[in-house]
Amino acid sequence: MRAFIPKSESELAGIIADAEAPLRIQGGGTRPFGRPVNGTRLSTSGLSGISLYEPGALTMVAGAGTPLAEIETALDAEGQRLAFEPMDHRGLLGSSGTPTIGGVIAANISGPRRIQVGAARDHLLGVRFVDGMGRAIKNGGRVMKNVTGYDLVKLMAGSFGTLGVLTEVSLKVLPKSRATGVLLLEGLEDMRAIEALSMALSSPYEVTGAAHVQKGLDGDPVTMIRIEGFEDSVAYRAGQLQKLLAGFGDFTVETDPVKTTAGWQWVRDVAPFHGRVGDVWRLSVKPGDAPGIMAGLPGTEALYDWGGGLIWVLSSENSPLSAGDITRAMAGNAGHATLIRGEASNGAFPRLSPAIAMLHAGLRQQFDPRQILNPGLMEPAA
Amino acid sequence: MVIFYYQSLLRGFQQRNCGAGIDKGALMEMPIPDPEIFSRKPELIAKLQQVMPKDAIISETSETRAYECDALTAYKCVPLAVVLPRSTQEVSDALRICHQMGVPVVPRGAGTSLAGGALPTADSVILGVARLNDVLETDYDNRFIRVQSGRTNLSVTGAVEENGFFYAPDPSSQLACAIAGNIAMNSGGAHCLKYGVTTNNLMGVTMVLMDGTITEIGGPYLDAEGLDLLGLIxxxxxxxxxxxxxxxxxxxxxxxARPVLIGFDSNEVAGACVSDIIKAGVLPVAIEFMDRPCIRATEAFAHAGYPDCEALLIIEVEGSAAEIDEQLEIILEIARRHDPVELRESASPEESAKIWLGRKSAFGAMGQINDYMCLDGTIPVSQLPFVLKRIGEMSRQYGLDVGNVFHAGDGNMHPLILYDANKPGDLELCEAFGADILRLCVEVGGCLTGEHGVGVEKRDLMMDQYAADDLDIQMAVKDVFDREWLLNPAKVFPLVSSESRRI
Structure with missing residues (x-):
């Protein structure tokens, strides 16, 4: 099938202005969730490259189609990183391709560190995009503090290409930590594990990762707490946390950089669910509600991140998890759920209240009046 | 056009007539009030009285005058009426009535806006949230607090500090300013470098639309569903x-927490030191910068014992005593490489207080010397040495002194231009100088306002930063939420740009 691969923002603007049928916007194509879009593929891969990187200003500007790996390599050379730790969906979704920074931003993809440093959208300083009428628009800039006009930067993050096609993003980057410590404990029940994570996150010890995996590598539940910083500080805080959490059991501390990195990539990418059959849902909830919600989903398996605030749910092999099942389990609890892997032809995103749905429709009408940009992708799961 | 902005900041600026439409002599143009609305005031008040207690409605001019301006006091206009609801339902009822009658509404938090965000028009109703100030829920396990929006910023921290918690955004007006206004302006503060601004700490809102519809967005969980309306609001x-x-x-x-004070004999070197510290992987909770005019003024005023040097950094780090030592060791090692003229570590809470004393007195100290005008632009941190050098050159060119004191870590500058309001011509010079500085901020990749907001103050400068399409799509967002443009309509966008939508 024919595809559009513009090499410049103005070429992209021309393509959208001239488009007479829906376009399927694609970064690296590694995150195929949401309702499938029928349309001509429009790839941002031609809008690639880092145009500005100032380590001393903690700022990077790059084309939307820039491979994430290229960005991470450049940052690594200066001892910096994307602090929001974007997840790689390829293992979970069985997709191939090259993740791009535009895709990360369009889907507002964050990882375990989100709980301390914020989401992708919190590290986005500015955007350039082309709207559904083919107009090139800029918003925000490349400075940390900016309240000049409406914050469309946040709006574009997580809009999945339904309001415009990103062409360039400005990012706040942060220094890498010199040392990492991970506290580990096996065997906790969900409820106890979430209590332990809450206690750690409510301490002054700056926890940057708090996860509980129901079935760890050896099949037993494992609770993981991460701290990062300078060597002495990490050692001090690890010790303090061990004391604080002694009532839950004896947490061990892992500081081997290879192992700690691999361990948190395993959580970030939801590796325990890779290669297994079943639907996968992603729930964002109040951490303390998480075990109760899971109790309402018998036969499923969970990986809790963000201290319990993020639940990855895998259905059993032979019984798919419907939107109705999830809604029943979440009834009376704040939060929302998205179908990440499974039959999505009837939609995959959370259902919105009528008033909010009307605002969504109104914004789409303004940004893309012909409804040609990823139409229907964010439809609620039926 | 840019003169409007600077004029607005002048002390004792003559109050402008707002009731009779555009005063040709006024510098701040506002839309012509609708005479039809004046004639229906009794009907409006009667309708409002049906949905809220009498003491929630103020309609006598002698009393509404208290709401004629915010902290941008140069511009004043007595509103048609003021409502002070006590519940979300009363807010909804008031908005629905104003919407039905086509009456503009200007929301107001605590009225501390420096940009005229809560400035009324003569035909508008002020909707103040000051009576909505309760804490609704505190949850330490899940680390959130739910408050009514009229609660002051500092009293949010006040509600949780006994349990060792705090709310991070800390604008300097935090004693008085309301959370509603913090959200409206996306307020920052001294701790932004580490903890972010309001938008990074806001999880959910109850918001009433202009037609009275009550909406819930987000809540006690991360990343609200759907499009990021929370970030947009x-x-x-x-x-x-x-x-x-x-x-x-x-x-x-x-x-x-503990601060360290470092003095340098040039702004460029101080700027380079900031950059090197950040590159080294240390993220202090605050990096404050003062230049010589500011240092001298504060020293004469507050006697903090600052060295007489070209540039001064105050850097504060947090953690346990050992963690603080570890971070300061790295910072001081970097500072020594830049040949500091002064390096002062704090050894006690008293010494820490003394290091902060001058910085906290800086604005007051500058005010002792002369009248001053405070700007609010942001620049990329890497441009700091260049921008300071250019401001110095311009200062000599204009013959007016400038003091620079700001949060160096995030590039948000507050140059203070000194002038003499009684000296003929000084004011015009100051205005032209200020305009040049803001243009410079935009030229080097920065922006017009880092934390004060646009309001009416910088409304007409928006075209210096944004192209017509960039502004049009922002205004199209307002069309969705408030089709008739009744909610705070004369703010943010140049009146000429928004005119077709407001009519």
């Missing part, structure tokens, strides 16, 4: 809806 200057309740992230307080 934060910083929309009360033009999209009235926030009545907010769910805010609270954090556990650090074990301790």
């Amino acid at each position: 934060c910083g929309s200057e009360g033009q999209l809806g009235v926030v009545t309740e907010a769910t805010l992230r609270i954090l556990r307080s650090p074990e301790g």
Whole structure:
């Protein structure tokens, strides 16, 4: 099938202005969730490259189609990183391709560190995009503090290409930590594990990762707490946390950089669910509600991140998890759920209240009046 | 056009007539009030009285005058009426009535805006949230607090500090300013470098649309569903809806904090030092910068014992005593490489207080010397040495002194231009100088306002930063939330740009 691969923002603007049928916007194509879009593929891969990187200003500007790996390599050379730790969906979704920074931003993809440093959208300083009428628009800039006009930067993050096609993003980057410590404990029940994570996150010890995996590598539940910083500080805080959490059991501390990195990539990418059959849902909830919600989903398996605030749910092999099942389990609890892997032809995103749905429709009408940009992708799961 | 902005900051500026339409002599143009609305005032008041207690409605001019301006006191206009609802339902009822009658509404938090965000028009109703000030829910396990939006910023921290928690955004007006206004302006503060601004700490809101519809967005969980309306609302200057309740992230307080003072004999070297510290992987909680005019003024005023040097950094780090030592060791090692003329570590809480004393007295100290004008632009941190050098050159060119004191870590500058209001011509020079500085901020990749907001003050400068399409799509967002443009309509966008939508 024919595809559009513009090499410049103005070429992209021309393509959208001239488009007479829906376009399927694609970064690296590694995150195929949401309702499938029928349309001509429009790839941002031609809008690639880092145009500005100032380590001393903690700022990077790059084309939307820039491979994430290229960005991470450049940052690594200066001892910096994307602090929001974007997840790689390829293992979970069985997709191939090259993740791009535009895709990360369009889907507002964050990882375990989100709980301390914020989401992708919190590290986005500015955007350039082309709207559904083919107009090139800029918003925000490349400075940390900016309240000049409406914050469309946040709006574009997580809009999945339904309001415009990103062409360039400005990012706040942060220094890498010199040392990492991970506290580990096996065997906790969900409820106890979430209590332990809450206690750690409510301490002054700056926890940057708090996860509980129901079935760890050896099949037993494992609770993981991460701290990062300078060597002495990490050692001090690890010790303090061990004391604080002694009532839950004896947490061990892992500081081997290879192992700690691999361990948190395993959580970030939801590796325990890779290669297994079943639907996968992603729930964002109040951490303390998480075990109760899971109790309402018998036969499923969970990986809790963000201290319990993020639940990855895998259905059993032979019984798919419907939107109705999830809604029943979440009834009376704040939060929302998205179908990440499974039959999505009837939609995959959370259902919105009528008033909010009307605002969504109104914004789409303004940004893309012909409804040609990823139409229907964010439809609620039926 | 840019002169409007500077004029607005002048002390004792003559009050402008707002009731009879555009005063040709006024520098701040506002839309012509609708005479039809004046004639229907009794009907409006009667309708409002049906949905809220009498003491929630103020309609006598002698009393509404208290709401004629915010902290941008140069511009004043007595509103048609003021409503002070006590519940989300009353906010909804008031908005629905104003919507039905086509009456503009100007939302108001605590009225501390420096940009005129809460400036009324003569035909508008002020909707103040001051009576909505309760804490609704505090949850330490899940680390959030839910408050009514009229609650002051500092009293949010006040509600949780006994348990060792705090709310991070800390604008300098935090004693008085309301969370509603913080959300409207996306307020920052001294701790932004580490903890972010309001938008990074806001989890959910209850917001009432202009037609009275009550909406819930987000809540005590991360990343609200659907499009990021929360991010859109934060910083929309009360033009999209009235926030009545907010769910805010609270954090556990650090074990301790300690500052260090470093003096340099050039701004460029101080700027390079900031950059090197950040590159080294240390993220201090604050990096404050003062230049020589400011240092001398504060020293004469507050006697903090500052060295007489070209540039001064105050850097504060947090953690346990050992963690603080570890971070300061790295910072001091970097500072020594830049040949500091002074390096002062604090060894006690008293010494820490003394290091901060001068910085905290800086604005007052500058005011002792002369009249001054405070700007609010942001620049990329890497441009700091260049921008300071250019400001110095311009200062000589204009013959006016400038003091620079700001948060160096995030590039948000507050140059203070000194002038003599009684000296003929000084004012015009000052205005031209200020305009040049803001243009410079935009030229080097920065922006017009880092934390004060646009309001009416910088409305007409928006075209210096944004192209017509960039502004049009922002205004199209307002069309969605408030089709008739009744909510705070004369703010943020140049009147000429928004005119076709407001009529």
